[in-house]
Every structure is written in structure tokens, then in C-alpha cells.
Amino acid sequence: MNVSQEILNWFHIFGRKNLPWQKNKTIYSVWISEIMLQQTQVKTVIPYFIKFLKKYPTINSISLSSENAVLHKWSGLGYYKRAKNIYKAAKIISSKYNGQFPDVFNHVIKLPGIGKTTAGAILSISYNYFFPILDSNVKRILIRLYGIKFNKYNKKIDNVLWKKIQSILPLHNAGKFNQALMDLGSLICYPKSPKCNICPINYACMFFQKNFFQKYSVRNKILQLKNYWCIIINYKQYIFLKKCKKYTFWKDLFCFPLFTKKNYLINWIKEEKIVPVKIKQLRSMTLYITRYKFIITPIFLIIKTNKDFKPEKDAIWFNLLNHQKVGIPSLVLKILDKYSHLISQTNYSV
DNA sequence: CAACCGTGGGG
DNA sequence: TCCCCAAGGTT
Numbered sequence: 001m002n003v004s005q006e007i008l009n010w011f012h013i014f015g016r017k018n019l020p021w022q023k024n025k026t027i028y029s030v031w032i033s034e035i036m037l038q039q040t041q042v043k044t045v046i047p048y049f050i051k052f053l054k055k056y057p058t059i060n061s062i063s064l065s066s067e068n069a070v071l072h073k074w075s076g077l078g079y080y081k082r083a084k085n086i087y088k089a090a091k092i093i094s095s096k097y098n099g100q101f102p103d104v105f106n107h108v109i110k111l112p113g114i115g116k117t118t119a120g121a122i123l124s125i126s127y128n129y130f131f132p133i134l135d136s137n138v139k140r141i142l143i144r145l146y147g148i149k150f151n152k153y154n155k156k157i158d159n160v161l162w163k164k165i166q167s168i169l170p171l172h173n174a175g176k177f178n179q180a181l182m183d184l185g186s187l188i189c190y191p192k193s194p195k196c197n198i199c200p201i202n203y204a205c206m207f208f209q210k211n212f213f214q215k216y217s218v219r220n221k222i223l224q225l226k227n228y229w230c231i232i233i234n235y236k237q238y239i240f241l242k243k244c245k246k247y248t249f250w251k252d253l254f255c256f257p258l259f260t261k262k263n264y265l266i267n268w269i270k271e272e273k274i275v276p277v278k279i280k281q282l283r284s285m286t287l288y289i290t291r292y293k294f295i296i297t298p299i300f301l302i303i304k305t306n307k308d309f310k311p312e313k314d315a316i317w318f319n320l321l322n323h324q325k326v327g328i329p330s331l332v333l334k335i336l337d338k339y340s341h342l343i344s345q346t347n348y349s350v
Numbered sequence: 351c352a353a354c355c356g357t358g359g360g361g
Numbered sequence: 362t363c364c365c366c367a368a369g370g371t372t
Contacts, residue, residue, distance in 0.1 A: 038369045041366090043358090121368070192360090330358090
């Protein structure tokens with residue numbers, strides 16, 4: 001028996017077959033799941049996928065919605081460009097493909113947010129079309145299985161791996177095989193300490209048989225960002241949030257106004273003619289986001305009334321109890337949660 | 351094409 | 362505390 005057949009047999013017994021996107025499967029639901037699963041673990045995606053499909057059961061329901069509303073459903077999941085691309089793609093599908101997700105590879109891959117792997121995954125999983133995928137699971141499996149050596153992972157290695165995976169893709173089971181590879185990667189062939197002893201293809205694997213080892217991750221240095229976060233509470237206990245524009249992080253999501261220097265914050269308050277009843281600087285905190293080290297100093301401003309404070313267009317007064325349908329980064333929600341007692345204790349007469 | 355984009359969990 | 366990693370794509 002060949003390696004591909006062994007993987008399929010293993011999948012038949014041990015593969016995951018009851019994930020939310022594997023039930024009532026349509027090409028639309030497969031698309032959404034594949035986008036959500038980009039660089040994101042299954043466990044994290046599950047609740048987001050369920051909520052998203054409940055809110056958006058069809059492609060047209062997305063294109064009739066707004067980018068803010070789509071980002072709202074994505075809040076906390078990260079890589080928000082994915083949500084923006086889904087919205088863009090839905091518009092294209094509605095106008096160009098009559099609301100039907102295309103089933104031609106060259107059409108699928110032209111949609112924003114869809115590359116070679118995602119296009120292959122969508123079409124193979126939905127219709128069992130003959131397309132391979134090359135995600136991080138498949139890369140890791142192939143490198144170990146065939147003992148592929150390199151100094152630094154590059155485009156050339158990428159091409160070698162695409163050819164390899166194409167060559168072992170079973171003619172009549174591409175969809176199952178692709179899912180099997182991802183399950184094998186996440187259940188057996190871990191990046192660290194893989195469970196080789198129970199791996200169905202260990203007999204052919206260079207990593208297991210010949211003790212081959214190839215490291216291929218790249219390390220990024222940490223960038224430190226110091227910011228003062230301006231948390232403004234109005235007389236209704238609403239929080240002022242502003243759409244991020246010039247910052248690379250959280251573009252088009254809503255966040256507290258933030259400043260690199262305390263003076264900038266003070267000047268901004270004056271320019272906006274904000275008259276705080278109370279100003280309180282809280283203890284700085286350190287948070288890590290990927291390769292960014294955030295050092296945040298929250299500054300609370302309590303204002304008596306928002307009558308004189310007319311924020312620019314892309315800003316909202318955020319109601320903790322009744323969230324507006326906009327995108328909010330996880331960190332902002334965490335900070336709001338952390339200081340919710342302070343906010344609710346904000347008690348004064350107008 | 352290397353750098354960029356988030357978040358949560360493991361170690 | 363800090364690094365590593367996960368169903369990648371875009372610029």
C-alpha cells in the first residue's frame with residue numbers, strides 16, 4: 001500500500017468528521033471556514049463560525065450588510081483583513097456570479113483573500129475536485145516524510161513541495177485526502193514532539209526512520225510600542241471609540257484614541273474641546289501581541305456631558321450593554337472588561 | 351519577497 | 362517573561 005492510501009485509511013478511522021463546517025456543507029460554508037481557519041486553530045474558530053453563519057446564512061446576506069457589521073462578527077478572531085476580504089468577495093460574487101460561489105479554480109483564486117491553498121481546499125472539500133493544498137501542516141509532513149533539506153525556506157522549496165503533493169494526490173479522493181493531511185498534521189505530526197509511534201506513515205518517513213530534522217520557522221524580533229490610551233466615559237457611561245486609520249494595527253476597527261506621548265493626548269483633548277470632570281492615570285500594563293510588546297498607560301477621562309464634544313465621523317460612543325455593530329479588537333474588549341467596575345462606578349449628576 | 355497582519359494556548 | 366505555533370494571503 002502507498003503512503004496516500006495509508007493516510008486515507010487512517011483518516012477513515014481517526015479523522016475529524018463532526019466539525020461544524022463538516023455538517024450541512026455548502027461551498028459557501030466551506031469558504032467561510034477556510035478563511036477563518038487561516039493561521040487560526042480549530043478550537044478558536046468553532047464559535048465564530050457558528051455565529052457567523054447564523055448571522056450570514058447566504059452570500060447575498062453578506063453583500064447586503066456592511067463592512068462594519070462583518071467586522072463586528074469577526075471581533076476577537078484576528079487578522080481582520082480576512083473579514084474585509086469576505087465582504088469584498090461577497091460583493092463580487094453577488095454582482096458577477098449571481099450570488100453563486102464560483103466552481104472554477106481561476107475564478108475562485110481571483111477572489112480577495114483566496115490564494116492557491118484556500119482555493120484548492122474550497123474546491124476539493126466542496127466538490128472533490130482534483131486540487132492539492134500546501135498549508136503549514138502539509139509542508140511539515142512533506143519536509144519530514146521526504147527529508148527535504150534547505151538553509152532557509154524559500155519559493156524554490158515551495159515549488160518542490162507543490163510538485164510533491166500534486167504527485168501523491170489520489171485521483172478520486174482529493175477532498176478527503178486534503179482533510180486527512182490537515183488532521184494528520186494537527187493530531188499526529190506536531191511541530192514539536194510528533195507522535196511518530198502511532199503515525200500511519202512512519203515506515204516511510206525520513207524523520208522517523210533516519211532521524212532527519214529540518215527547522216524551518218523564522219524568528220521575528222520584538223517591537224516595543226508605548227502608548228497612552230485615552231478612555232473617555234460620558235455621562236451615560238458610554239465609551240468613546242475611534243476608527244483606526246493611520247495605525248497598521250486594527251485598521252478600520254474601533255479603538256480608544258491612543259498617543260505615543262502624554263502631551264499629545266493632552267493637546268488632543270484641548271483641540272477637541274473636551275472638558276473632563278476628572279482625569280485619572282492608571283498603572284501601565286504590558287501585553288504581547290505576536291511580535292509586538294505593548295506598554296499601555298490608560299488615562300481615564302470622565303466628562304460631564306457630550307453636548308460640546310462632537311467627535312469626527314468615524315467615531316462612536318460605545319455602549320457596554322448594547323454593542324454597536326462595529327469591529328472591536330480583542331484587546332479593547334479586554335481593557336473595557338478589566339475596568340468595567342470603574343466605568344459602572346462612574347456616578348455623578350449632570 | 352520579506353514583512354505584515356491577531357489571537358490564544360503551550361511550554 | 363518570552364518564544365513558538367496554528368486550515369495563509371497580500372503587498
